[in-house]
Amino acid sequence: MKKIISAIGFILLILLVNFQSLTYAKDAKADVCRGGENSSRLDFWLGEWEVFADDNQRQGHNLIERQLNGCAIFEHWSGAGGNEGKSLFYYDARDDSWTQIWVTSNTRRTGGLKIKHLIAVYQDGGVRFQGLLRLPDGGSILDRTTLTPLDSGEVRQLIEISKDGGNIWHTSFDAIYKPVDD
Numbered sequence: 001m002k003k004i005i006s007a008i009g010f011i012l013l014i015l016l017v018n019f020q021s022l023t024y025a026k027d028a029k030a031d032v033c034r035g036g037e038n039s040s041r042l043d044f045w046l047g048e049w050e051v052f053a054d055d056n057q058r059q060g061h062n063l064i065e066r067q068l069n070g071c072a073i074f075e076h077w078s079g080a081g082g083n084e085g086k087s088l089f090y091y092d093a094r095d096d097s098w099t100q101i102w103v104t105s106n107t108r109r110t111g112g113l114k115i116k117h118l119i120a121v122y123q124d125g126g127v128r129f130q131g132l133l134r135l136p137d138g139g140s141i142l143d144r145t146t147l148t149p150l151d152s153g154e155v156r157q158l159i160e161i162s163k164d165g166g167n168i169w170h171t172s173f174d175a176i177y178k179p180v181d182d
Helices: 002-031
Strands: 047-053 058-067 072-079 084-092 097-104 113-121 127-134 140-149 155-162 170-179
Touching: 058 170, 097 127, 113 140
Parallel strands: none
Antiparallel strands: 047 058, 047 170, 058 072, 072 084, 084 097, 097 113, 113 127, 127 140, 140 155, 155 170
């Protein structure tokens, strides 16, 4: 009988140690993308938005969602003209960095597929992502997106391109994100 009780005690001890190890591993994984300095940089952009140009013309609808314990942000764009696009912003906890991959239904079109990296963080909480746009002739141009939180609770998105290596920038999209009321 003592052997059975000892065996049961040993098994319970093993189960307890394994349970604690599993709980620790689960908790460590859950927090890995929420602990770095840059991990919450896009939090101001989370939510559901109606998007308007400077002239108050509706450009589309955008849903920005945090996924995978903060390791990913998904963007679901629906343009007023019927165009759609999706972004995956992913946070790499190994080097405390963000990367964006933007995809549309026509990746042959310039801008139909983009990869950008977080290159700047501003005092007002804004962020800038930049990458290269591949052109049909094999060349490339610089492409950058700046997201700026506004005091009104809105967000400004400015997308610019440069054909001369960054000396002169041209606006390709400038819009205000207004939160959708619940």
